[in-house]
Amino acid sequence: MNIAAVITSQFRSLWTVLQHTFTKADTVEYPEEMPALFPRYRGRIVLTRDPDGVERCVACNLCAVACPVDCIALQKAEDEHGRWYPEFFRINFSRCIMCGFCEEACPTYSIQLTPDFEMCEYDRQNMVYEKEDLLIDGTGKYHDYNFYRVSGKSIGGKDKGEAENEGEPIDIKSLLP
Amino acid sequence: MNESIGSPLQIAGILIGVILTAAWLIWVERRMIGIWQDRLGPNRVGPLGLGQVIADMIKIFFKDDWIPPFADKAVFVIAPVIIMVTMLTAFVVVPFAPGIGIIDFNFGLLYFLALSSLAVYSAVLAGYASNNKYALLGALRAAAQTVSYEVFMGLSLMGVVMLSGSFNLREIVEAQRDGWFCISQFFGLLVFLIAAVAESHRSPLDLPEAEQELIAGFHTEYSGMKFGMFFVGEYLGVTLSSAMIVTLFFGGWLGPVLPPLVWFCLKTTIGILFFVLLRAALPRPRYDQLMMFGWKVMLPIALVNLVATGGVALWLES
Ligand code: SF4
Numbered sequence: 018m019n020i021a022a023v024i025t026s027q028f029r030s031l032w033t034v035l036q037h038t039f040t041k042a043d044t045v046e047y048p049e050e051m052p053a054l055f056p057r058y059r060g061r062i063v064l065t066r067d068p069d070g071v072e073r074c075v076a077c078n079l080c081a082v083a084c085p086v087d088c089i090a091l092q093k094a095e096d097e098h099g100r101w102y103p104e105f106f107r108i109n110f111s112r113c114i115m116c117g118f119c120e121e122a123c124p125t126y127s128i129q130l131t132p133d134f135e136m137c138e139y140d141r142q143n144m145v146y147e148k149e150d151l152l153i154d155g156t157g158k159y160h161d162y163n164f165y166r167v168s169g170k171s172i173g174g175k176d177k178g179e180a181e182n183e184g185e186p187i188d189i190k191s192l193l194p
Numbered sequence: 195m196n197e198s199i200g201s202p203l204q205i206a207g208i209l210i211g212v213i214l215t216a217a218w219l220i221w222v223e224r225r226m227i228g229i230w231q232d233r234l235g236p237n238r239v240g241p242l243g244l245g246q247v248i249a250d251m252i253k254i255f256f257k258d259d260w261i262p263p264f265a266d267k268a269v270f271v272i273a274p275v276i277i278m279v280t281m282l283t284a285f286v287v288v289p290f291a292p293g294i295g296i297i298d299f300n301f302g303l304l305y306f307l308a309l310s311s312l313a314v315y316s317a318v319l320a321g322y323a324s325n326n327k328y329a330l331l332g333a334l335r336a337a338a339q340t341v342s343y344e345v346f347m348g349l350s351l352m353g354v355v356m357l358s359g360s361f362n363l364r365e366i367v368e369a370q371r372d373g374w375f376c377i378s379q380f381f382g383l384l385v386f387l388i389a390a391v392a393e394s395h396r397s398p399l400d401l402p403e404a405e406q407e408l409i410a411g412f413h414t415e416y417s418g419m420k421f422g423m424f425f426v427g428e429y430l431g432v433t434l435s436s437a438m439i440v441t442l443f444f445g446g447w448l449g450p451v452l453p454p455l456v457w458f459c460l461k462t463t464i465g466i467l468f469f470v471l472l473r474a475a476l477p478r479p480r481y482d483q484l485m486m487f488g489w490k491v492m493l494p495i496a497l498v499n500l501v502a503t504g505g506v507a508l509w510l511e512s
């Protein structure tokens with residue numbers, strides 16, 4: 018162990034720290050000054066609609082499964098076109114850790130996190146958001162994605178093979194090429 | 195010159211001044227560490243956040259004053275009082291300025307050393323009475339660290355005593371009229387500084403508390419105002435150490451133009467800020483390293499300094 022190096026390093030740290038007296042603080046004084054949040058900041062969760070204005074969620078439950086704290090609850094229902102939608106959709110924000118796993122799991126870009134974190138409540142029960150609190154009128158971060166237009170699922174008004182970039186269905190029982 | 199020089203008014207003034215300084219050091223420390231870490235520190239309560247201490251005090255007064263059922267009650271209650279009392283009584287000999295102070299005592303320096311050693315009882319008894327293994331480990335460390343660093347603390351000051359020929363703090367200050375002892379006693383200053391940090395167990399030598407290893411060391415079980423007393427006691431220790439360093443090595447109240455009291459306070463403030471800087475900049479050594487450093491580095495330096503100072507003093511005399 019080099020004694021001289023040990024001793025000089027102590028003095029060097031003192032000097033380096035002392036120089037920080039004149040560095041500007043990085044602190045953003047929040048209530049007076051809003052910090053700059055990026056579009057992909059993980060804050061309050063919303064449910065979005067597709068470009069046609071229909072709600073995107075297909076009640077697949079993938080988000081609820083991915084959620085590490087189990088704070089998403091929903092119930093599947095089916096409309097007259099055979100299209101799935103959530104009957105209720107509930108997020109308990111007093112448990113949500115804003116991890117964004119639900120957004121990553123969602124196949125339809127329905128569930129999205131937004132740059133808004135100001136959601137304090139005096140009553141704990143008000144932290145539970147229902148579908149009408151979550152659903153917004155826009156498309157969120159992904160403007161032209163429509164799950165039913167690209168997926169092979171047949172619903173009323175769109176049969177198998179009619180989605181974008183989808184070929185005609187192959188009859189696997191036929192021997193003809 | 196063993197008479198008292200402080201009027202009751204002066205004594206009250208000094209007492210209140212010292213306690214307020216120690217309390218506001220909590221804010222100073224948090225603010226300065228914030229600045230040195232590129233943050234702001236507490237700045238909300240009152241102008242510049244100065245009211246933070248008041249808010250903290252209100253909070254600490256209304257906390258549940260809890261004594262663990264397994265603790266040794268009487269000792270548990272006495273321990274935090276000891277540190278407050280020893281630190282405050284040590285201020286009795288501090289020479290603030292000519293004519294300002296509480297007593298003018300011929301053995302002021304020894305008195306200071308004695309009281310700063312008594313302060314270790316606070317940590318040891320707290321750790322023992324808490325009946326908690328972390329507290330006990332902290333108390334063991336406090337005992338070992340304080341006992342060993344006390345040795346060099348005393349030895350490092352003997353050079354000053356030789357040069358000034360007195361144990362009286364006022365005479366020591368007067369002896370520095372033609373040159374502060376921080377130059378002639380540079381190594382003494384170095385040893386005393388490190389020993390003072392260890393004695394008041396301040397970071398980086400805060401091994402008895404060592405949050406990362408021992409929760410809070412000897413005061414793990416304390417809460418409310420009893421914890422507050424340890425807290426303020428630590429800051430009193432810092433203030434006292436800075437005042438002693440200024441008195442012994444930086445010419446006490448001596449200085450041009452400004453009145454002596456202002457010089458003393460100014461120098462003490464710089465000393466306190468240096469203590470805070472130490473905490474902001476340096477990491478804590480391992481326990482065995484601390485002991486090794488003490489006995490293998492500090493003790494030889496202190497002894498060599500002592501012998502050299504004695505030799506030079508004799509040579510100058512002959
Ligand atoms: S952000 Fe994380 S915790 Fe919150 S609902 Fe989504 S998956 Fe659950």
Ligand code: SF4
Nearest residue numbers: 074075077078080123
């Ligand atoms: S939000 Fe997405 S992942 Fe969750 S149920 Fe709806 S479609 Fe599935």
